[in-house]
Amino acid sequence: HRFHSDQPRHDSESVDGLRAALEAMRGEGYELAALDVVVAGLREGAPFPRPTVAFTIDDGYRDFLELGADAFAAYDCPATVFLATGFIDGDLWLWWDQIDWILQSAPRRTVEWTLGSGGMFDLGPMGSRLDIAERFWEDCKGVGSARRQAVIQELAEQCGVQLPKTPPADFAPLSWDEVRALEGRGFTFGPHTVSHPILARLDHPTALAEIGDSWARVREEVSAPLPIFAYPNGQSGDFGDREIRALDEHGLVAAVTTEQAYAEPRRVSQVGDERFRIPRFDYPGHVHPTLQITSGLEALVRRVRR
Numbered sequence: 034h035r036f037h038s039d040q041p042r043h044d045s046e047s048v049d050g051l052r053a054a055l056e057a058m059r060g061e062g063y064e065l066a067a068l069d070v071v072v073a074g075l076r077e078g079a080p081f082p083r084p085t086v087a088f089t090i091d092d093g094y095r096d097f098l099e100l101g102a103d104a105f106a107a108y109d110c111p112a113t114v115f116l117a118t119g120f121i122d123g124d125l126w127l128w129w130d131q132i133d134w135i136l137q138s139a140p141r142r143t144v145e146w147t148l149g150s151g152g153m154f155d156l157g158p159m160g161s162r163l164d165i166a167e168r169f170w171e172d173c174k175g176v177g178s179a180r181r182q183a184v185i186q187e188l189a190e191q192c193g194v195q196l197p198k199t200p201p202a203d204f205a206p207l208s209w210d211e212v213r214a215l216e217g218r219g220f221t222f223g224p225h226t227v228s229h230p231i232l233a234r235l236d237h238p239t240a241l242a243e244i245g246d247s248w249a250r251v252r253e254e255v256s257a258p259l260p261i262f263a264y265p266n267g268q269s270g271d272f273g274d275r276e277i278r279a280l281d282e283h284g285l286v287a288a289v290t291t292e293q294a295y296a297e298p299r300r301v302s303q304v305g306d307e308r309f310r311i312p313r314f315d316y317p318g319h320v321h322p323t324l325q326i327t328s329g330l331e332a333l334v335r336r337v338r339r
């Protein structure tokens with residue numbers, strides 16, 4: 034995800050909040066570890082001597098360099114960035130950003146939306162369109178990329194705006210040079226497909242190419258490519274055995290999902306392909322809920338609520 038400093042931005046994390054969370058975790062004695070170290074520990078199966086947290090950032094936005102990296106570096110916290118390599122290569126910009134940009138740029142008007150349950154949407158004043166964007170994002174996840182792109186194009190036309198070919202600065206990717214510079218500062222980089230599709234929805238050759246090509250690009254461009262993959266969207270229906278087999282054949286050693294759970298060494302070391310289903314919590318953006326998760330309280334809270 035993305036980062037912001039003073040001006041909160043749609044779908045991004047506050048850098049000050051991140052600093053506060055890192056400070057608090059350091060204060061509590063947590064180990065802030067690199068993902069590959071954590072994965073190696075999980076595969077060994079022995080419990081970690083101290084509560085251990087690894088940070089990952091998906092997609093490869095440029096604001097990681099401008100904002101996120103300094104915060105992690107200030108707390109000597111390694112972090113891993115998963116790259117959608119077509120985005121870094123400048124071949125595409127991410128479809129949810131296209132929707133966001135269209136809705137941000139459009140004058141006030143009513144638009145017709147044809148995905149999901151469809152309907153007419155009054156865009157309302159600028160700055161109040163977050164809920165509409167989120168609704169459109171969810172609907173777009175349910176369709177293939179051709180249909181999605183057609184609907185996005187249609188939305189741009191209805192709004193009377195022309196989608197730029199490359200992402201505006203606010204949505205820009207890291208360049209490969211910047212990726213290598215960040216490597217020099219201790220950050221690591223792994224593959225996250227080429228064009229960020231939901232893999233399970235693709236035909237066989239396309240799914241395999243999305244995995245193989247993105248790993249090939251990371252290996253070509255990155256000095257120490259991290260053989261750990263992140264599934265786009267990352268929920269249980271978004272990938273399956275086919276993807277796991279492909280990752281294994283490409284020599285990738287593990288993969289992370291977005292299942293909100295703790296990674297348990299015993300489970301990862303003993304259950305067959307569990308190393309390709311390592312769960313991750315969403316970073317909640319504030320100190321208190323972050324500590325709730327890292328202290329294990331979250332599990333307790335959930336159990337009590339249930």
Ligand SMILES: [Zn+2]
Pocket residue numbers: 091092225229265266
């Ligand atoms: Zn992603």
